[in-house]
Amino acid sequence: MPAKVIQGTTLSARIREHSEARVRKLADAGVAVRLDAIVVGAPESGVLYARSQEKRCKRIGIDYRLHTLPEDATNQDVQNLIDGLNRDPDVTGILLNLPLPDHLDASASQYAIDPYKDVEGVSPSNIGLMFYGTPVIAPCTALAVMTILKEANVDVRGMDVVVVGQGNIVGKPIALALIADEASVVSCNEYTRELADKTRKADILIAAAGVAEMITADHVKEGAIVIDVGINTIAEDVEAGTPSRVVGDVKFDEVAAKASMITPVPGGVGPVTVAVLLQSAIDAANKQLGTRRFR
Amino acid sequence: MPAKVIQGTTLSARIREHSEARVRKLADAGVAVRLDAIVVGAPESGVLYARSQEKRCKRIGIDYRLHTLPEDATNQDVQNLIDGLNRDPDVTGILLNLPLPDHLDASASQYAIDPYKDVEGVSPSNIGLMFYGTPVIAPCTALAVMTILKEANVDVRGMDVVVVGQGNIVGKPIALALIADEASVVSCNEYTRELADKTRKADILIAAAGVAEMITADHVKEGAIVIDVGINTIAEDVEAGTPSRVVGDVKFDEVAAKASMITPVPGGVGPVTVAVLLQSAIDAANKQLGTRRFR
Numbered sequence: 001m002p003a004k005v006i007q008g009t010t011l012s013a014r015i016r017e018h019s020e021a022r023v024r025k026l027a028d029a030g031v032a033v034r035l036d037a038i039v040v041g042a043p044e045s046g047v048l049y050a051r052s053q054e055k056r057c058k059r060i061g062i063d064y065r066l067h068t069l070p071e072d073a074t075n076q077d078v079q080n081l082i083d084g085l086n087r088d089p090d091v092t093g094i095l096l097n098l099p100l101p102d103h104l105d106a107s108a109s110q111y112a113i114d115p116y117k118d119v120e121g122v123s124p125s126n127i128g129l130m131f132y133g134t135p136v137i138a139p140c141t142a143l144a145v146m147t148i149l150k151e152a153n154v155d156v157r158g159m160d161v162v163v164v165g166q167g168n169i170v171g172k173p174i175a176l177a178l179i180a181d182e183a184s185v186v187s188c189n190e191y192t193r194e195l196a197d198k199t200r201k202a203d204i205l206i207a208a209a210g211v212a213e214m215i216t217a218d219h220v221k222e223g224a225i226v227i228d229v230g231i232n233t234i235a236e237d238v239e240a241g242t243p244s245r246v247v248g249d250v251k252f253d254e255v256a257a258k259a260s261m262i263t264p265v266p267g268g269v270g271p272v273t274v275a276v277l278l279q280s281a282i283d284a285a286n287k288q289l290g291t292r293r294f295r
Numbered sequence: 296m297p298a299k300v301i302q303g304t305t306l307s308a309r310i311r312e313h314s315e316a317r318v319r320k321l322a323d324a325g326v327a328v329r330l331d332a333i334v335v336g337a338p339e340s341g342v343l344y345a346r347s348q349e350k351r352c353k354r355i356g357i358d359y360r361l362h363t364l365p366e367d368a369t370n371q372d373v374q375n376l377i378d379g380l381n382r383d384p385d386v387t388g389i390l391l392n393l394p395l396p397d398h399l400d401a402s403a404s405q406y407a408i409d410p411y412k413d414v415e416g417v418s419p420s421n422i423g424l425m426f427y428g429t430p431v432i433a434p435c436t437a438l439a440v441m442t443i444l445k446e447a448n449v450d451v452r453g454m455d456v457v458v459v460g461q462g463n464i465v466g467k468p469i470a471l472a473l474i475a476d477e478a479s480v481v482s483c484n485e486y487t488r489e490l491a492d493k494t495r496k497a498d499i500l501i502a503a504a505g506v507a508e509m510i511t512a513d514h515v516k517e518g519a520i521v522i523d524v525g526i527n528t529i530a531e532d533v534e535a536g537t538p539s540r541v542v543g544d545v546k547f548d549e550v551a552a553k554a555s556m557i558t559p560v561p562g563g564v565g566p567v568t569v570a571v572l573l574q575s576a577i578d579a580a581n582k583q584l585g586t587r588r589f590r
């Protein structure tokens with residue numbers, strides 16, 4: 001029986017609806033949810049992304065403000081901007097759009113964001129708090145995957161989960177979130193030996209390597225749940241007459257024939273990540289009402 | 296061929312010697328390494344441990360100060376003490392001895408320690424920085440295991456490592472450190488199914504479950520490296536005439552016959568953990584000379 005395809009767009013629409021209601025409720029209580037985004041050097045992708053962020057925020061009532069710094073901004077300029085936003089009580093969330101120009105230290109800048117305003121959940125404190133099972137704001141990619149599993153009524157405790165990919169943004173946070181939820185987690189990378197032997201034992205297989213269609217039917221156990229976090233662009237091939245297209249890390253058709261559940265690319269984890277990011281922006285505003293115990 | 300037994304006492308003596316030289320060098324440069332320990336409610340174990348800490352610190356020239364709070368101290372009392380130590384530039388390291396009395400919030404207190412003075416490496420920021428591969432101070436148990444592997448010239452990248460145990464103090468930090476170093480890591484817990492099938496594939500097996508002698512020869516691949524982080528006390532049995540004794544998570548004799556390297560208990564990871572903790576206290580003093588970029 002072919003896999004149930006988990007539609008991220010449907011789930012994200014539901015999250016968005018819920019978020020809209022929460023923003024309204026907070027507004028009634030006098031709390032404005034505000035998200036301040038930073039783009040440095042106006043790379044085309046960053047500006048495009050910022051515009052779509054703005055649209056999404058406005059749609060659910062989040063006050064979105066974009067701060068742009070010139071291409072030749074210094075680390076100190078970025079730091080000063082972040083410090084100011086950290087201190088401003090009206091700013092409830094901060095988002096640093098990557099990439100930064102090469103001469104800047106992206107890590108140091110991300111680390112400078114107040115953990116309570118760090119809506120992407122990437123600051124070391126937020127990683128550490130997730131590690132301890134007491135998250136303030138979790139990394140949004142991990143949150144998206146955990147949300148999808150929860151929506152599918154999957155309890156990961158004691159399950160064999162294999163995460164392919166150990167990147168800082170996706171693979172590692174997901175492995176950490178799964179460990180925090182007491183799954184048996186196998187974390188693999190490009191140096192992993194006999195990868196297919198490992199992935200074939202997975203009840204849940206998370207593909208987060210960033211390698212187009214590397215996970216084939218041969219990697220997957222019959223009935224496994226497959227979550228594809230990869231987003232890879234295959235270039236147009238003029239001679240073959242194929243346009244450019246976006247694919248995941250999973251060879252969808254053949255794996256879907258074997259899995260019990262699968263997320264598509266596009267339209268799977270991607271839209272859910274966008275939706276949970278705004279959810280985190282609302283959480284951030286809400287949590288800033290309480291005690292700021294951690295820093 | 297029986298396993299090479301890694302003597303933690305020998306390694307820790309070498310680390311101590313190196314540490315002593317570093318403390319002297321820092322003193323010559325006008326930097327005093329100081330470790331302020333906190334014991335709340337004077338539990339017998341805590342006081343005993345504090346005394347042996349003091350002795351170890353004095354031996355290598357670290358200025359050790361013990362702060363004791365009464366049994367009925369409040370969370371605010373602990374917080375105030377930590378805040379004062381955080382602010383005092385003469386204090387280069389802080390150590391909160393656990394357990395705290397039940398009415399206190401141990402996590403919140405640990406989290407309150409300045410990450411630059413957190414010699415145990417347990418604050419969320421320090422966990423997060425290790426996660427990103429840019430540690431300031433790593434959790435000392437993880438550091439001890441990584442030090443033992445490094446001393447044995449083991450490069451973990453791409454190796455199959457199984458960590459049995461997902462506790463916050465030992466199992467999880469070790470799994471995280473190994474992922475940061477690009478090993479293929481399997482993180483197991485009490486809910487893990489078919490544990491022996493998993494551990495038998497390990498090039499390196501780390502036992503950190505806190506269950507006396509649970510890892511038997513049947514769990515281990517021929518030639519594996521076995522690191523035993525467990526410390527379990529077996530009660531005295533008067534009728535059988537056996538005194539109380541300390542054992543690890545590994546059934547030493549039968550596993551040693553199969554492994555290529557193994558750490559004993561006692562005398563393995565334990566003394567190395569103690570030695571790297573003091574090493575971290577020196578690192579902390581040294582790093583406080585530089586920029587305090589992260590928080």
